[in-house]
Amino acid sequence: MAVMIAVIAVAGCSSSDDSATAAVPSPDTAVAALCRNLDRALPAEVDGAGRSDPEPASPLTAGWGNPAIILRCGVVRPPKMADPKVAEGRDPDAVAGGVNGVDWLQEKQDGGHRFTTANRSAYVEVTVPEQRDSASVLVDLAPAVKKAIPEGIAD
Secondary structure, X not given: OHHHHHHHOOEEEOOOOOOEEEOOOOOOHHHXXXXXXXXXXXXXXXXXXXXXXXXXXXXXXXXXXXXOEEEEEOOOOOHXXXXXXXXXXXXXXXXXXXEXXXXXXXXXXXXXXXXXXXXXXXXXXXXXXXXXXXXXXXXXXXXXXXXXXXXXXXX
């Protein structure tokens, strides 16, 4: 399962047209409805970059800029979210924290970071390339996440 999650989380550029791509999650009906609400609430700009959604088009994915900031809603819970080392601050590659009322798990990745919401009714994953300001990205996305994804524990 962890290998599958890593493969699903990959976002990149296609060789033919330089468009960002992202695997579309397949959440249950209730989570998909929350994700559609989030899609309608997302900002037009994140970290100063205009919205440019990845392929294939889906209300469960969004993107901004180049290199692309990629958001995927309805992903499965990351394994590190249940790791006691993360909660205790002993994992060098993952940190839990909050930005403007939204809790996130931050995981280092080659070329940037992956953030996944915690304590929300759906998991929202945001991949931020190292060239982007992660703090600015999370500040820009917090109002939409708070509006569309209620506090709670996702399944």
